[in-house]
Amino acid sequence: MLEAQDTQHLVVVGGGMVARRLIDALRSRDEAGRWSITLLCEEPRAPYDRVALTSYFTGRHPEDLALGGQELWDDPLVTLKRGVKAEVIDRDAKTVTTSGGAVLDYDALVLATGSYAAVPPVPGKDLRGAFVYRTIDDVADLRAYVEKRREDLDRPVRGAVVGGGLLGLEAAGALQALEVESTVVEFAPRLMPLQVDDGGGEGLKRLIEGLGVTVRTSTATSKIVGDRGTVSRMEFAEGPALDVDVVVFAVGVRPRDELARECGLEVGERGGVIVDDACATADPAIWAIGEVANIGGRCLGLVAPGYTMAEIVADRLLGGQGTFPGADLSTKLKLLGVDVASFGDAFAEEPGGLEVVISDPVAGVYKKLVMSDDARTLRGGILVGDASAYAALRPMVGRELGGDPAAYLLPEGAAAAPAGDLPDDAAVCSCNNVTAGEIRCSVTEGGCTDLAGVKACTLAGTSCGSCLPLVKKLVTTELEKSGVEVSNALCEHFDLSRAQLFDVIRVQGLTTFSEIISTHGRGRGCDICKPVIGSILASLGTGHILEGERATLQDTNDHVMANLQKDGSYSVVPRIPGGEITPEGLIAIGEVAKEFGLYTKITGGQRIDLFGARIDQLPTIWKRLVDQGFESGHAYGKSLRTVKSCVGSTWCRYGVQDSVGLAIALELRYRGLRSPHKIKLGVSGCARECAEARGKDVGVIATDNGWNVYVGGNGGFTPKHAQLLAEDLDTETLVGTIDRFLMYYVRTADRLQRTAAWVDDHEGGLEAIRAVVIEDSLGIAADLDAAMETHVDAYEDEWAAALADPEKLRRFGSFVNAPDQVDDSLAYVAERGQPRPATPDERTSGVLIAGTTLEVRR
Amino acid sequence: MTIDVATESPALTSSTWIDVCRLEDLAPERGVVALMGGHQIAIFRTFANDVYAVHQRDPFSGAFVMSRGIVGTRGDAPTVASPMFKQVFDLRTGECLDAVGKEPLSLRTWPTRVQDGVVHVALAGADAEESP
Numbered sequence: 001m002l003e004a005q006d007t008q009h010l011v012v013v014g015g016g017m018v019a020r021r022l023i024d025a026l027r028s029r030d031e032a033g034r035w036s037i038t039l040l041c042e043e044p045r046a047p048y049d050r051v052a053l054t055s056y057f058t059g060r061h062p063e064d065l066a067l068g069g070q071e072l073w074d075d076p077l078v079t080l081k082r083g084v085k086a087e088v089i090d091r092d093a094k095t096v097t098t099s100g101g102a103v104l105d106y107d108a109l110v111l112a113t114g115s116y117a118a119v120p121p122v123p124g125k126d127l128r129g130a131f132v133y134r135t136i137d138d139v140a141d142l143r144a145y146v147e148k149r150r151e152d153l154d155r156p157v158r159g160a161v162v163g164g165g166l167l168g169l170e171a172a173g174a175l176q177a178l179e180v181e182s183t184v185v186e187f188a189p190r191l192m193p194l195q196v197d198d199g200g201g202e203g204l205k206r207l208i209e210g211l212g213v214t215v216r217t218s219t220a221t222s223k224i225v226g227d228r229g230t231v232s233r234m235e236f237a238e239g240p241a242l243d244v245d246v247v248v249f250a251v252g253v254r255p256r257d258e259l260a261r262e263c264g265l266e267v268g269e270r271g272g273v274i275v276d277d278a279c280a281t282a283d284p285a286i287w288a289i290g291e292v293a294n295i296g297g298r299c300l301g302l303v304a305p306g307y308t309m310a311e312i313v314a315d316r317l318l319g320g321q322g323t324f325p326g327a328d329l330s331t332k333l334k335l336l337g338v339d340v341a342s343f344g345d346a347f348a349e350e351p352g353g354l355e356v357v358i359s360d361p362v363a364g365v366y367k368k369l370v371m372s373d374d375a376r377t378l379r380g381g382i383l384v385g386d387a388s389a390y391a392a393l394r395p396m397v398g399r400e401l402g403g404d405p406a407a408y409l410l411p412e413g414a415a416a417a418p419a420g421d422l423p424d425d426a427a428v429c430s431c432n433n434v435t436a437g438e439i440r441c442s443v444t445e446g447g448c449t450d451l452a453g454v455k456a457c458t459l460a461g462t463s464c465g466s467c468l469p470l471v472k473k474l475v476t477t478e479l480e481k482s483g484v485e486v487s488n489a490l491c492e493h494f495d496l497s498r499a500q501l502f503d504v505i506r507v508q509g510l511t512t513f514s515e516i517i518s519t520h521g522r523g524r525g526c527d528i529c530k531p532v533i534g535s536i537l538a539s540l541g542t543g544h545i546l547e548g549e550r551a552t553l554q555d556t557n558d559h560v561m562a563n564l565q566k567d568g569s570y571s572v573v574p575r576i577p578g579g580e581i582t583p584e585g586l587i588a589i590g591e592v593a594k595e596f597g598l599y600t601k602i603t604g605g606q607r608i609d610l611f612g613a614r615i616d617q618l619p620t621i622w623k624r625l626v627d628q629g630f631e632s633g634h635a636y637g638k639s640l641r642t643v644k645s646c647v648g649s650t651w652c653r654y655g656v657q658d659s660v661g662l663a664i665a666l667e668l669r670y671r672g673l674r675s676p677h678k679i680k681l682g683v684s685g686c687a688r689e690c691a692e693a694r695g696k697d698v699g700v701i702a703t704d705n706g707w708n709v710y711v712g713g714n715g716g717f718t719p720k721h722a723q724l725l726a727e728d729l730d731t732e733t734l735v736g737t738i739d740r741f742l743m744y745y746v747r748t749a750d751r752l753q754r755t756a757a758w759v760d761d762h763e764g765g766l767e768a769i770r771a772v773v774i775e776d777s778l779g780i781a782a783d784l785d786a787a788m789e790t791h792v793d794a795y796e797d798e799w800a801a802a803l804a805d806p807e808k809l810r811r812f813g814s815f816v817n818a819p820d821q822v823d824d825s826l827a828y829v830a831e832r833g834q835p836r837p838a839t840p841d842e843r844t845s846g847v848l849i850a851g852t853t854l855e856v857r858r
Numbered sequence: 859m860t861i862d863v864a865t866e867s868p869a870l871t872s873s874t875w876i877d878v879c880r881l882e883d884l885a886p887e888r889g890v891v892a893l894m895g896g897h898q899i900a901i902f903r904t905f906a907n908d909v910y911a912v913h914q915r916d917p918f919s920g921a922f923v924m925s926r927g928i929v930g931t932r933g934d935a936p937t938v939a940s941p942m943f944k945q946v947f948d949l950r951t952g953e954c955l956d957a958v959g960k961e962p963l964s965l966r967t968w969p970t971r972v973q974d975g976v977v978h979v980a981l982a983g984a985d986a987e988e989s990p
């Protein structure tokens with residue numbers, strides 16, 4: 001291990017969400033490596049996203065709940081022990097004894113043991129079919145049990161949830177997802193008694209009953225009756241009994257403070273390890289964080305305050321002085337698809353508060369604001385049914401609202417549509433470090449009225465540009481809020497959006513730019529609308545991208561079919577479908593690189609990029625490549641890039657399908673498809689997902705029964721996992737599904753909008769897209785299918801076609817008046833045995849132009 | 859075909875007109891690059907058949923790439939956008955019309971004319987002497 005001489009040892013007990021945050025924070029700040037860390041997890045897995053536990057019933061794999069990447073656990077200073085429980089703490093010897101009998105020394109010990117789910121002492125609580133709802137194992141058991149019961153009973157399974165709080169409604173959601181007829185039983189007179197008031201609880205009840213869940217409030221469970229050891233009926237203090245097959249207890253949590261108690265640390269009256277505002281216990285070597293910590297006299301059952309505690313302890317371990325600022329218990333949840341939010345002084349506990357309530361039982365909406373006695377300062381509130389104002393209102397707690405508070409609660413109120421849910425301090429443009437707040441501010445105070453203005457004023461989106469869709473969304477929202485009408489015009493030349501233009505061009509069968517701009521635009525276009533129209537014409541399969549006037553529409557990359565690099569040279573990427581290449585192919589590429597002195601690098605898309613080609617060399621280089629059987633890789637286009645694959649069942653011990661074969665077929669099918677932005681696909685041969693397919697626009701993962709297809713993932717600036725679109729498809733159905741998804745995206749997305757943002761922005765989100773693609777809800781499926789067939793049939797290699805046409809080759813000359821002269825503005829220096837562009841200093845000092853040791857032909 | 863182009867500046871006494879290529883060698887709304895008097899000069903022909911000459915060096919990136927930019931219009935101004943970082947320049951004056959968030963830098967321009975189907979660029983005396 002890489003331990004420094006004076007490395008100290010930190011033992012963290014409990015592998016929950018908060019523990020993970022602590023380790024993450026400590027490892028990113030402790031650059032000197034002062035602490036080595038051992039994490040003891042009683043559960044047989046690394047920390048996972050407990051908050052998203054219910055998504056286990058909609059997703060497929062427990063891995064989907066993973067928090068962050070594996071890197072943290074690969075860190076040499078971090079040791080993760082799964083399935084190992086801490087049994088005893090010896091404070092004098094400073095050791096922890098584990099369930100495996102190991103004795104670990106510690107310099108510092110952090111208790112992050114969380115809570116356990118409480119089970120009320122009702123008779124029958126231990127029968128088979130009674131569950132709690134806290135861990136992946138709990139939900140996996142619940143699911144298995146329900147599925148088994150359904151088979152045995154051959155009728156719908158009936159279930160009940162004891163507890164109508166946040167957790168209970170989560171559990172009811174899970175039962176719904178398992179198609180269990182469910183009843184929520186709550187002892188208090190209303191649902192979510194801790195978060196909402198009577199009015200809110202009533203609204204919530206109506207909404208939830210509307211979803212087919214029965215709600216019984218003010219009801220105490222007295223007994224669970226079994227039949228041959230299995231749950232069969234519930235009885236209550238009052239009211240009729242209920243026949244049930246499965247019961248979930250969600251009556252609250254209790255801190256897991258047993259280790260602390262046994263070693264003599266102080267615990268609170270209602271449990272929890274007592275800590276001060278630095279999260280320190282009375283023992284200077286021991287800290288407690290997360291749900292197990294009793295801070296300021298109580299335990300906090302939300303993850304955000306736990307994260308704050310984790311940050312504080314990370315800071316303290318490195319000599320910092322952070323303290324706990326008090327918890328913000330504001331919450332916004334979507335329970336069974338119903339929005340619920342509560343924030344600030346939601347119950348008007350502070351004296352002298354005024355309540356402003358809007359209740360619409362028909363629409364199922366209940367909203368309340370708690371104001372100061374002069375009705376000006378916002379103190380808190382509750383939103384049920386429509387929580388869209390939450391993002392705007394929560395930051396206003398303690399501030400003057402301005403105007404009639406009721407205005408904020410009306411659907412069309414000023415605050416009704418907050419710009420995304422991004423907090424002001426969230427970094428939107430990470431290249432130039434611009435926050436959402438600064439972007440909003442440039443509109444509200446800086447007087448910017450469009451995207452270009454905001455870019456110039458804040459610099460957001462001016463470097464890599466990948467944040468532009470997000471910036472645009474923020475600007476649009478901000479402008480709309482201030483009453484400015486926002487046009488979705490593409491640029492000054494067209495009032496239509498990209499999607500509208502696509503339809504117009506398609507329906508009217510237009511094929512030239514001049515025709516399009518004279519009938520639907522003005523002027524002669526620009527670097528925004530021209531490439532868009534070039535791409536639309538290409539998507540519609542109307543011929544070679546460099547044919548006639550169409551050549552003037554292309555960005556330089558498409559124009560010379562290579563990628564412009566910083567010094568004005570280009571890079572060349574031949575297609576290597578699925579990343580599969582023969583030794584002969586590799587040698588051929590190597591020989592071309594060698595002959596033309598090109599810098600070579602393997603790309604993330606499993607192919608080879610050759611850098612440093614002069615524009616006039618491109619045809620010669622491509623002639624060689626085409627002769628060797630290669631074709632354009634479209635690395636330059638807003639089009640399909642690659643289909644990445646793992647080696648799959650042909651070689652891999654774990655593979656269940658031939659991922660390489662499918663990847664090649666998909667790459668050959670979609671190659672050359674022009675789209676609003678680049679498209680990447682991935683195929684993995686089993687659930688281990690070595691191809692990282694869920695980081696792609698379309699990811700395919702093999703199952704025992706076929707393929708699962710995920711959509712809307714990407715790496716880059718805002719990494720996003722693709723979401724499940726359909727499961728267990730056979731290959732033919734899979735291809736048809738991807739055909740439609742891609743075509744629908746090509747037709748309707750905005751300029752430079754990747755699939756992730758498109759899915760998010762699409763009205764109704766992924767559900768709506770699934771309806772279009774799989775159920776043909778818009779009746780356009782046949783049309784999409786036909787469009788893809790046309791694309792596949794019309795495909796030709798752009799480079800081979802260009803090489804065969806002297807007219808197209810003319811654009812590759814060096815100088816019009818001196819075709820034999822070579823561009824001398826390009827200068828290279830050798831580094832690690834390959835050329836790279838000379839730096840400005842190297843150029844002025846005249847170090848060297850082109851390699852000395854390298855044979856570089858230029 | 860003879861086109862007398864309005865961009866010709868009358869006050870160019872000490873400069874020399876140098877012929878570059880034929881007008882038909884220029885595709886409308888695309889550029890080419892010429893080597894003249896030691897300068898790389900980008901030459902564009904617009905849709906309206908006007909011809910403009912600007913420096914091939916993109917002032918923002920320092921790369922010699924301007925001839926590869928997209929030609930278009932902003933209002934009445936004929937424009938070219940740098941292929942590197944998309945700054946937009948007025949082809950007539952070299953003025954930067956959209957600096958994409960950077961400090962505006964302008965592009966050097968040269969006068970042009972078309973006579974008897976041949977494109978000429980006027981180089982100032984000193985420039986012309988260096989001509990190969």
Ligand SMILES: Cc1cc2nc3c(=O)[nH]c(=O)nc-3n(C[C@H](O)[C@H](O)[C@H](O)COP(=O)(O)OP(=O)(O)OC[C@H]3O[C@@H](n4cnc5c(N)ncnc54)[C@H](O)[C@@H]3O)c2cc1C
Nearest residue numbers: 014015016017018042050085086113114290291301302303
């Ligand atoms: C279904 C559900 C939905 C939720 N929704 C939300 C929500 O929307 N918003 C929100 O803010 N919060 C929510 N919560 C609460 C949130 O999950 C918790 O606040 C958070 O997980 C607490 O983190 P923790 O690390 O303190 O404890 P935990 O996540 O409980 O982790 C503690 C871990 O320590 C282990 N452990 C305990 N004792 C030992 C030992 N002796 N040795 C080794 N390991 C041990 C446990 O097995 C457990 O894995 C939800 C909780 C659930 C169950």
Ligand code: SF4
Nearest residue numbers: 646652655685686690
């Ligand atoms: S994803 Fe599965 S099949 Fe593919 S390489 Fe990994 S383990 Fe093997």
